[in-house]
Amino acid sequence: xxxxxxxxxxxxxxxxxxxxxxxAVLVLAALLAPWITPKDPLAQDxxxxxxxxxxxxxxxxxxxxxxxxxxxxxxxRILYGARLALIVALVAGSITCLLGAGLxxxxxxxxxxxxxxxxxxxxxxxAFPPVLFSILLIAVIGPGLGSIILAIVIIDWTRFxxxxxxxxxxxxxxxxxxxxxxxxxxxxxxxxxEILPNVLPTIVVLLTLEMGIAVIVEAILSFVNLSISTDDPxxxxxxxxxxxxxxxxxxxxxxxxxxxxxxxxxxxxLGEGLKDRFxxxxx
Amino acid sequence: xxxxxxxxxxxxxxxxxxLLRQVSLTVAAxxxxxxxxxxxxxxxxxxxxxxxILPRSTEITAGRIxxxxxxxxxxxxxxxxxxxxxxxxxxxxDPLTALNPSRRIGPQITDRLVDILGWPRVRAEARARELxxxxxxxxxxxxMRSYPHELSGGMRQxxxxxxxxxxxxxxxxxxxxxTALDVTVQKQILKLIKEMQERHGTALLFVTHDLGVVSKVCxxxxxxxxxxxxxxxxxxxxxxxxxxxxxxxxxxxxPKYTDAVxxxxxxxxxVIAAVRAEVAAADRRMSHG
Amino acid sequence: MAxxxxxxxxxxxxxxxxxxxxxxxxxxxxILKGLDFTIPQGAVMGIVGGSGSGKSTLGxxxxxxxxxSGGSVRFDGVxxxxxxxxxxxxxxxxxxxxxxxxxxxxxxxxxxxxxxAEPLKLHGFDDVAGRVARALDHVGLPxxxAARYPHELSGGQRQxxxxxxxxxxxxxxxxxxxxxxxxxxxSQAQVLxxxxxxxxxxxxxLAFISHDLSVIRRxxxxxxxxxxxxxxxxxxxxxxxDSPQAAYTRELLDAIPLPDPDQVWA
Numbered sequence: 001x002x003x004x005x006x007x008x009x010x011x012x013x014x015x016x017x018x019x020x021x022x023x024a025v026l027v028l029a030a031l032l033a034p035w036i037t038p039k040d041p042l043a044q045d046x047x048x049x050x051x052x053x054x055x056x057x058x059x060x061x062x063x064x065x066x067x068x069x070x071x072x073x074x075x076x077r078i079l080y081g082a083r084l085a086l087i088v089a090l091v092a093g094s095i096t097c098l099l100g101a102g103l104x105x106x107x108x109x110x111x112x113x114x115x116x117x118x119x120x121x122x123x124x125x126x127a128f129p130p131v132l133f134s135i136l137l138i139a140v141i142g143p144g145l146g147s148i149i150l151a152i153v154i155i156d157w158t159r160f161x162x163x164x165x166x167x168x169x170x171x172x173x174x175x176x177x178x179x180x181x182x183x184x185x186x187x188x189x190x191x192x193x194e195i196l197p198n199v200l201p202t203i204v205v206l207l208t209l210e211m212g213i214a215v216i217v218e219a220i221l222s223f224v225n226l227s228i229s230t231d232d233p234x235x236x237x238x239x240x241x242x243x244x245x246x247x248x249x250x251x252x253x254x255x256x257x258x259x260x261x262x263x264x265x266x267x268x269x270l271g272e273g274l275k276d277r278f279x280x281x282x283x
Numbered sequence: 284x285x286x287x288x289x290x291x292x293x294x295x296x297x298x299x300x301x302l303l304r305q306v307s308l309t310v311a312a313x314x315x316x317x318x319x320x321x322x323x324x325x326x327x328x329x330x331x332x333x334x335x336i337l338p339r340s341t342e343i344t345a346g347r348i349x350x351x352x353x354x355x356x357x358x359x360x361x362x363x364x365x366x367x368x369x370x371x372x373x374x375x376x377d378p379l380t381a382l383n384p385s386r387r388i389g390p391q392i393t394d395r396l397v398d399i400l401g402w403p404r405v406r407a408e409a410r411a412r413e414l415x416x417x418x419x420x421x422x423x424x425x426x427m428r429s430y431p432h433e434l435s436g437g438m439r440q441x442x443x444x445x446x447x448x449x450x451x452x453x454x455x456x457x458x459x460x461x462t463a464l465d466v467t468v469q470k471q472i473l474k475l476i477k478e479m480q481e482r483h484g485t486a487l488l489f490v491t492h493d494l495g496v497v498s499k500v501c502x503x504x505x506x507x508x509x510x511x512x513x514x515x516x517x518x519x520x521x522x523x524x525x526x527x528x529x530x531x532x533x534x535x536x537x538p539k540y541t542d543a544v545x546x547x548x549x550x551x552x553x554v555i556a557a558v559r560a561e562v563a564a565a566d567r568r569m570s571h572g
Numbered sequence: 573m574a575x576x577x578x579x580x581x582x583x584x585x586x587x588x589x590x591x592x593x594x595x596x597x598x599x600x601x602x603i604l605k606g607l608d609f610t611i612p613q614g615a616v617m618g619i620v621g622g623s624g625s626g627k628s629t630l631g632x633x634x635x636x637x638x639x640x641s642g643g644s645v646r647f648d649g650v651x652x653x654x655x656x657x658x659x660x661x662x663x664x665x666x667x668x669x670x671x672x673x674x675x676x677x678x679x680x681x682x683x684x685x686x687x688x689a690e691p692l693k694l695h696g697f698d699d700v701a702g703r704v705a706r707a708l709d710h711v712g713l714p715x716x717x718a719a720r721y722p723h724e725l726s727g728g729q730r731q732x733x734x735x736x737x738x739x740x741x742x743x744x745x746x747x748x749x750x751x752x753x754x755x756x757x758x759s760q761a762q763v764l765x766x767x768x769x770x771x772x773x774x775x776x777x778l779a780f781i782s783h784d785l786s787v788i789r790r791x792x793x794x795x796x797x798x799x800x801x802x803x804x805x806x807x808x809x810x811x812x813x814d815s816p817q818a819a820y821t822r823e824l825l826d827a828i829p830l831p832d833p834d835q836v837w838a
Contacts, residue, residue: 175672182664197681540785
């Protein structure tokens with residue numbers, strides 16, 4: 001028709017580029033940390049303790065964001081901390097996604113006893129207090145990277161399973177599924193070729209959200225000292241240390257906090273941005 | 284003296300192309316005017332513009348909507364809403380979504396009377412019972428206490444009609460009011476709308492894509508293509524001899540069960556090309572002032 | 573001529589979950605209440621009725637998207653009433669379906685070319701690309717449309733893709749479920765003319781479900797009128813329109829508003 005609907009273009013996603021940009025910087029920083037960090041993140045020098053960031057009086061050259069009470073360089077520690085944060089985000093996010101989305105897809109599409117089994121299991125699982133559960137888990141198997149990832153998967157797989165199940169159920173009722181059956185496609189084929197591509201945008205949004213959550217959970221666990229060994233720099237650990245001296249050296253608390261905030265925000269915006277950009281139905 | 288006069292109304296999508304192109308039409312008191320056209324022709328848009336419920340993504344760029352001698356578009360928003368609320372009503376297309384599923388029928392009819400016209404609740408309820416009886420709903424008392432899901436589609440459409448007439452509006456916009464209904468129910472509902480409209484002397488703007496429905500309900504009609512009124516005429520004249528090639532093509536493409544094997548003639552490409560040229564010419568006129 | 577479909581005592585009931593008691597089974601809701609009919613080879617069978625008449629359910633039984641709870645359905649001599657999905661698969665190519673709402677029956681994530689090619693690949697056709705091109709050509713769409721997504725098409729074009737997808741498999745039978753009810757009159761006329769041409773040219777047997785008797789008359793050689801899950805009339809089109817026997821058929825005909833201000837419509 002000659003009305004104006006076709007001429008409206010979707011705004012190119014500023015939030016997609018901003019969030020993807022920040023995360024790209026972070027990934028580069030994590031990969032190249034040994035070569036680009038100005039100082040050794042573990043090197044202590046009590047004479048250089050609590051140096052302010054570069055623009056304040058009393059700053060030392062080379063310590064751009066100041067030092068903590070043990071004289072360790074804050075910028076270097078943030079860069080090294082990005083390594084752990086990103087590993088946890090990617091690994092824990094992906095495993096949670098695969099497990100939860102897989103079960104949700106099966107339950108929502110196959111229905112019947114598979115659905116009953118998976119749904120009841122989800123209900124029972126969600127009745128456990130998850131944070132307590134994961135703290136208990138780490139207390140039993142001991143702190144470490146694997147334990148953090150396991151804890152996140154255990155807490156959050158149900159979120160994927162429930163959302164994806166509902167979405168798969170809605171898509172399963174559409175005529176294109178009936179149409180594929182008329183064409184003679186089997187159940188597995190329908191699930192993977194017809195349903196999955198339509199549930200994928202939802203999964204992507206959930207996945208990026210989950211990566212953000214994983215970063216926060218890792219920070220929380222570090223904050224309460226249940227993360228990996230306390231020597232390795234983590235954002236949560238830095239925040240915990242910074243809190244003790246916030247009146248004397250605010251920068252030890254504030255810079256890791258800002259980094260954490262921007263990272264989590266970027267993950268959630270990345271998901272929404274990707275959905276806007278690459279969904280052929282919305283486009 | 285016409286009750287509603289739309290004068291060279293243009294609406295466009297914000298940041299996009301035109302949806303209505305200098306639409307002019309009038310509806311006299313007690314007249315039924317049909318708005319016909321294919322999907323995307325802008326027929327619903329006209330009703331929405333009159334009722335002040337255009338989507339936020341659209342804007343009125345020019346023209347006047349004169350209701351009872353007052354140009355609505357020059358009024359401050361609050362005053363415009365008050366005036367429309369007191370004199371106009373809508374019969375919506377989908378009886379399933381037009382009623383709030385979690386509220387009983389009674390209050391959904393009386394709310395308007397109490398909130399907008401300031402009637403006492405007792406009087407509003409008496410009026411609602413009276414109206415439900417008028418649209419042939421058996422046992423109005425029980426229906427007023429019912430929830431929408433307990434009633435059939437035809438019943439719900441009757442309730443929406445009763446509700447539209449509740450405040451004695453001077454103008455009603457009916458937006459495809461029978462499209463979602465079975466043909467046998469459609470007949471009852473159309474007859475009811477017509478009967479109510481005649482008894483109350485209401486002006487009616489009747490949006491539909493069905494020329495059969497137009498021939499039963501309307502006295503005059505406007506045929507739209509791409510937001511442009513290509514023909515404005517009396518219904519009798521239209522069916523005797525359509526005044527525009529596009530209208531004639533539309534009529535020829537409408538199947539009739541009384542024609543044995545008459546082959547359907549789709550709207551010819553030449554007619555589409557001609558009417559598109561008219562649209563383009565209208566756009567040039569608009570851009571030159 | 574031989575009968576392509578032979579349906580005897582067809583019943584179908586569904587569990588009525590809205591009336592399910594807290595414990596125990598939900599009561600059964602009878603949708604189809606014992607239907608007997610045949611569809612001869614090469615016929616264009618109109619199936620008409622109001623909402624809740626069971627016409628769409630009947631259609632979905634014919635292409636075995638639903639399994640009957642009683643009676644029998646024979647397709648070209650084969651009893652398909654209770655065949656499981658694996659046994660149906662080789663037969664599926666032979667009975668195809670075009671859906672009411674092409675927006676929901678064409679997967680929005682796939683391009684038109686893929687949508688038509690996938691069923692061909694499943695059934696092991698050769699020269700898939702050539703067949704896709706010919707199918708598009710058959711329904712009057714340019715070959716370039718293969719690269720488009722369904723949402724980039726108009727309603728009429730989408731419905732043509734649905735038709736192309738069905739005829740590409742060279743089926744014996746096509747079920748068309750309210751395929752023009754969402755279209756404007758001009759695209760409706762085009763799709764109906766197209767369908768009529770294809771039926772003649774390809775020798776198809778067609779079941780055409782519609783609520784609109786005007787459209788049925790235009791296309792069908794035989795009409796079946798359904799009312800509350802029962803066949804009230806099943807006759808040749810001309811006979812049915814000239815002298816409707818069932819009271820419900822007359823009621824349906826009388827209710828249609830003709831585009832004619834002189835029609836008596838009491």
